[in-house]
Amino acid sequence: RDFNERCAQCSEVNWGLTDGGRFYCRSCHNVTERTREVVNTDFITNSRVQTVSKGLRKQEKNDAGCEWYICEGFQLVLKKQAEAIEALGVCPQMKDEILCNFWRCYLQKSKQAYCKRPAGETVKALSVCESSTDVDSDPERPSLLHLLSLSESEGDLQTDCSFASSVSKVSDSTSVYSGSVDGSLYLMKNQKEKLRMTMPMTLSFCYMALLWLREPITLSELLRFVVEGHIPYLNVFQHFPEKMKLCGLDLRIFCVESWPVYEEVFNKMHELAAFLDLPRFPDITDSCFLHPDMLCMKYLMEANLPDELHNWTCRVVKKIGIGEVDFLTLTPGNKSTRKVKYDVLAAAVIVVVLKLLFLLDDHYEWLLSEFAEERNKNNTEGGPYFEFKKWYEVVKQSLDVEQKKLDEERAKYLWRCEKPLFYSVKNKSKVLKRRQMVVNLQNQFGKLSGSVRRAEKPNPSSFQLSWSEENTDGTCFHGHSLKGVLQEKCGLLTAMNPDYWLCTVKLCNEKLCGHLAHYREVEFPQSYHFVLGLFSFLLRIQPSYIHDEVCMIEHKLFNKKLYKKLKYNTVLRK
Amino acid sequence: SSHEHKINFRKSKEACLSYIQDALLQKQWKRAAEFLTCYVESLEKDYSREHIGPSEMIWRIGTEILWHHSQSSMKEFNCFMEQMKTLGVKRYLKVCLEHVFHLLCNGQIDEAYQNLSLAESWRFGEQTAIQDKEMKLIEAYRGLLDYCSWSKQKSILLEHGEDGFSDLAVEQEMHRYFRKAAVNLKEIIKIPGVWDVFVKCYVDLLEFYGDHNEARQVLNEYAYNSKFPANPNAHVYLYQFLKRQGESKKSLISALKILHDIVPSHELMIDFNTMLQKSKKRKKRRLGLEVIFAALDYAGWKENVKAWSCLARQVKQIVTSEKYVDWIKQEWNSRKDWWPAFHFSRYLAKRNWQENKSLSYEKALVAGIVLGKDCKYFKYVSHQGCKAQLKRFRMLKKFVNRHNPVYLRISG
Numbered sequence: 011r012d013f014n015e016r017c018a019q020c021s022e023v024n025w026g027l028t029d030g031g032r033f034y035c036r037s038c039h040n041v042t043e044r045t046r047e048v049v050n051t052d053f054i055t056n057s058r059v060q061t062v063s064k065g066l067r068k069q070e071k072n073d074a075g076c077e078w079y080i081c082e083g084f085q086l087v088l089k090k091q092a093e094a095i096e097a098l099g100v101c102p103q104m105k106d107e108i109l110c111n112f113w114r115c116y117l118q119k120s121k122q123a124y125c126k127r128p129a130g131e132t133v134k135a136l137s138v139c140e141s142s143t144d145v146d147s148d149p150e151r152p153s154l155l156h157l158l159s160l161s162e163s164e165g166d167l168q169t170d171c172s173f174a175s176s177v178s179k180v181s182d183s184t185s186v187y188s189g190s191v192d193g194s195l196y197l198m199k200n201q202k203e204k205l206r207m208t209m210p211m212t213l214s215f216c217y218m219a220l221l222w223l224r225e226p227i228t229l230s231e232l233l234r235f236v237v238e239g240h241i242p243y244l245n246v247f248q249h250f251p252e253k254m255k256l257c258g259l260d261l262r263i264f265c266v267e268s269w270p271v272y273e274e275v276f277n278k279m280h281e282l283a284a285f286l287d288l289p290r291f292p293d294i295t296d297s298c299f300l301h302p303d304m305l306c307m308k309y310l311m312e313a314n315l316p317d318e319l320h321n322w323t324c325r326v327v328k329k330i331g332i333g334e335v336d337f338l339t340l341t342p343g344n345k346s347t348r349k350v351k352y353d354v355l356a357a358a359v360i361v362v363v364l365k366l367l368f369l370l371d372d373h374y375e376w377l378l379s380e381f382a383e384e385r386n387k388n389n390t391e392g393g394p395y396f397e398f399k400k401w402y403e404v405v406k407q408s409l410d411v412e413q414k415k416l417d418e419e420r421a422k423y424l425w426r427c428e429k430p431l432f433y434s435v436k437n438k439s440k441v442l443k444r445r446q447m448v449v450n451l452q453n454q455f456g457k458l459s460g461s462v463r464r465a466e467k468p469n470p471s472s473f474q475l476s477w478s479e480e481n482t483d484g485t486c487f488h489g490h491s492l493k494g495v496l497q498e499k500c501g502l503l504t505a506m507n508p509d510y511w512l513c514t515v516k517l518c519n520e521k522l523c524g525h526l527a528h529y530r531e532v533e534f535p536q537s538y539h540f541v542l543g544l545f546s547f548l549l550r551i552q553p554s555y556i557h558d559e560v561c562m563i564e565h566k567l568f569n570k571k572l573y574k575k576l577k578y579n580t581v582l583r584k
Numbered sequence: 585s586s587h588e589h590k591i592n593f594r595k596s597k598e599a600c601l602s603y604i605q606d607a608l609l610q611k612q613w614k615r616a617a618e619f620l621t622c623y624v625e626s627l628e629k630d631y632s633r634e635h636i637g638p639s640e641m642i643w644r645i646g647t648e649i650l651w652h653h654s655q656s657s658m659k660e661f662n663c664f665m666e667q668m669k670t671l672g673v674k675r676y677l678k679v680c681l682e683h684v685f686h687l688l689c690n691g692q693i694d695e696a697y698q699n700l701s702l703a704e705s706w707r708f709g710e711q712t713a714i715q716d717k718e719m720k721l722i723e724a725y726r727g728l729l730d731y732c733s734w735s736k737q738k739s740i741l742l743e744h745g746e747d748g749f750s751d752l753a754v755e756q757e758m759h760r761y762f763r764k765a766a767v768n769l770k771e772i773i774k775i776p777g778v779w780d781v782f783v784k785c786y787v788d789l790l791e792f793y794g795d796h797n798e799a800r801q802v803l804n805e806y807a808y809n810s811k812f813p814a815n816p817n818a819h820v821y822l823y824q825f826l827k828r829q830g831e832s833k834k835s836l837i838s839a840l841k842i843l844h845d846i847v848p849s850h851e852l853m854i855d856f857n858t859m860l861q862k863s864k865k866r867k868k869r870r871l872g873l874e875v876i877f878a879a880l881d882y883a884g885w886k887e888n889v890k891a892w893s894c895l896a897r898q899v900k901q902i903v904t905s906e907k908y909v910d911w912i913k914q915e916w917n918s919r920k921d922w923w924p925a926f927h928f929s930r931y932l933a934k935r936n937w938q939e940n941k942s943l944s945y946e947k948a949l950v951a952g953i954v955l956g957k958d959c960k961y962f963k964y965v966s967h968q969g970c971k972a973q974l975k976r977f978r979m980l981k982k983f984v985n986r987h988n989p990v991y992l993r994i995s996g
Contacts, residue, residue: 268592420591421599422622444628447667451624451642454664458653459621460614552589 305356358559382494727768952984
């Protein structure tokens with residue numbers, strides 16, 4: 011009553027008096043040594059503290075917050091993201107015109123705004139319905155509790171037991187636990203129908219806008235910038251204005267605890283483009299950054315490969331027609347054309363070229379390398395011959411270092427932010443206590459860490475690995491010559507390597523199993539795995555995605571030969 | 585599927601934990617602290633389905649780091665422990681107990697006592713009953729510290745007594761501590777377990793106040809009650825008590841017999857053999873021989889002069905009396921394949937002679953009897969001994985030569 015100290019055991023302030031005049035905690039029955047007299051003297055000096063805390067309590071009650079809809083929240087998120095992307099150097103058109111219009115179009119098509127009957131209006135009617143038991147009998151609409159137990163791959167927000175139990179009592183009240191007006195309705199909507207907005211989808215919107223403007227940012231780069239913190243994603247909601255109270259079901263919508271996956275964002279973007287009935291996107295021509303010729307040049311540089319390889323990538327691109335405008339440009343809703351992953355495609359082209367020139371069967375490439383090494387000893391004029399072995403050693407070393415750094419960073423991600431999240435008001439004090447403890451512990455152990463955690467994130471850069479020609483230690487291979495692996499035949503430069511092995515003889519049906527091929531490391535040569543690994547690191551995607559594209563390219567490249575062959579050989583002669 | 589590789593909170597924290605584990609194993613406390621700082625936000629997630637939740641992880645890992653980290657102080661450590669106590673009510677007493685252990689390791693007896701008292705008064709609904717075992721331990725350790733205080737008071741009293749002062753206040757304090765200690769110590773040793781330190785202290789108290797019956801009962805329970813885990817120390821304590829009480833050889837021997845069965849290499853085997861050798865009963869003397877041979881099977885006894893002298897004495901006695909030579913034969917039977925290389929090699933003969941002449945003397949006697957006067961060990965040692973003109977070695981040589989037929993009986 012008068013005693014305001016926190017209990018040593020359970021930190022509650024809930025005191026009673028024993029017969030002996032001692033204070034005991036009503037929550038955990040901890041008996042203290044403090045007797046009434048002692049406290050009284052303290053009380054007098056602390057009376058000011060009491061009135062102040064009373065004052066705060068009053069304030070809380072008036073702090074009602076405003077009504078807000080989920081789509082408003084997403085609008086804020088998109089705005090923040092667009093601002094960040096603009097800060098990266100993208101033209102302001104993206105934010106002010108393109109993205110804006112896409113979003114409006116979306117709102118209109120999904121009937122959340124800009125139309126005659128916005129979906130929000132039906133919310134109140136639904137809440138009344140929920141109080142009756144008819145809801146459960148409706149097989150189409152999942153019950154609230156069922157929703158809560160759905161395990162999306164996102165995380166365990168729904169496993170908070172106290173939340174589940176508190177919501178089960180909700181059926182009597184008219185307001186479902188969410189800070190927003192339509193939080194519960196949002197989650198109950200049938201996903202397939204109206205393309206419900208999610209956090210990963212915000213990135214789909216961004217990417218779509220970037221693609222429309224043909225900005226020089228690939229999807230893998232965009233996602234990397236998100237993870238590196240240059241584009242808000244995790245915990246964006248902390249920038250919502252004070253009045254927009256976020257709690258309950260809102261958390262399921264806005265608080266994600268996983269990084270979005272390339273495929274997810276990519277596929278959603280295409281769905282979105284079709285949903286919005288967008289016309290054919292602006293043409294991707296050979297002067298665009300996203301054109302394979304351009305991207306190949308970038309990736310060749312980053313992979314520390316000789317510039318001369320670019321001729322070869324262009325040849326492959328031309329031969330299989332993936333540099334054509336119609337192939338590269340997105341036409342939403344056209345189901346016959348394969349959706350183009352520009353970055354993955356370019357990487358795969360390079361892999362195919364390496365296979366063409368070096369075979370990469372864990373044997374031939376090393377032989378060629380030895381051969382080149384020999385010739386390099388006598389080579390006095392011009393640039394050195396490219397030696398696969400040297401390249402491998404240099405790149406592997408750097409890659410290992412960077413990969414190790416990346417793995418450690420991933421283990422050190424901080425997912426939570428200062429803004430506390432509670433499912434319900436009951437939950438609030440517990441959440442705040444926990445947060446305080448976390449902060450205390452972070453301070454305590456942070457001091458013992460030895461190193462100062464970097465205060466700012468490093469500047470966003472397009473290149474993760476860089477190699478300078480000015481280094482005299484010979485670690486830059488850009489200027490190296492491919493003469494060691496080429497020969498002249500009838501005035502044309504062809505590869506000395508006469509063989510090629512196909513990654514897969516038969517492609518899977520992508521629509522059925524989601525992939526063109528299934529990559530298993532043990533079934534392929536180490537060199538091939540290494541090369542896949544290199545681009546997998548640069549693009550931050552699984553090697554199997556690149557492998558899929560490689561298979562696709564190979565099948566286009568050797569199309570005729572494949573149809574001719576009746577037997578299935580794994581090695582074909584060119 | 586693509587979602588297997590998705591990096592999410594859980595996976596990220598799992599990876600974090602494995603980095604912490606690596607750092608701990610390599611005693612890289614700074615690095616462990618660095619990763620722990622990133623791990624602690626797991627507290628804000630619900631892990632009720634997991635076997636070990638983040639709060640327990642953080643408690644255990646944090647304790648290790650703070651205990652070993654060079655820049656961490658006891659104050660920080662204590663502060664951390666207090667926080668951990670509030671984290672999980674189901675573990676409250678366990679955390680208290682471990683905190684107390686750390687305080688004791690750090691010599692902070694008073695703080696440990698305070699914490700124990702505080703923990704003793706803790707009540708939390710049904711948890712109190714669930715954590716009954718931990719509570720008993722807490723009470724037991726408090727009893728132990730009370731015993732320490734009692735012990736201190738006792739020393740003061742004895743000092744004053746020497747100086748001629750009688751200190752009533754000290755005496756009263758001492759009795760008070762005795763009462764407090766006795767109550768808790770008695771309780772814990774009722775529960776089956778390994779309570780060596782508690783038993784020793786309790787018996788000490790009982791003996792001081794003259795309650796020998798209770799002491800004997802406690803020790804018997806501890807040693808013979810099958811519900812208690814097999815514990816050689818229990819028998820040692822019982823034996824020591826009986827010895828102090830001046831009990832008969834018979835009861836002393838029966839106490840040590842079990843010890844011989846459980847731990848044939850125990851250091852008390854020498855006492856045991858000495859007692860058995862002197863016995864009038866043939867069976868006991870036979871057991872004595874078995875006991876000393878068994879002890880010397882262990883590498884730790886190889887250079888123990890006392891043990892060898894026991895064996896030598898008994899062998900000499902048997903040989904001289906010409907009775908029960910069979911006993912030696914029986915014991916030697918299972919050892920004749922490996923004892924020669926184990927104890928009686930030429931290398932050992934040289935080394936024993938150089939390092940410890942008494943040892944070589946005793947061993948030579950045994951070797952001479954079981955392996956004959958022509959064995960490497962005996963030949964070398966007796967030769968060296970005679971060369972050095974040491975009387976006892978000359979006597980030894982004579983003795984073994986005279987009794988060579990015994991060797992023939994043993995080996996044949």
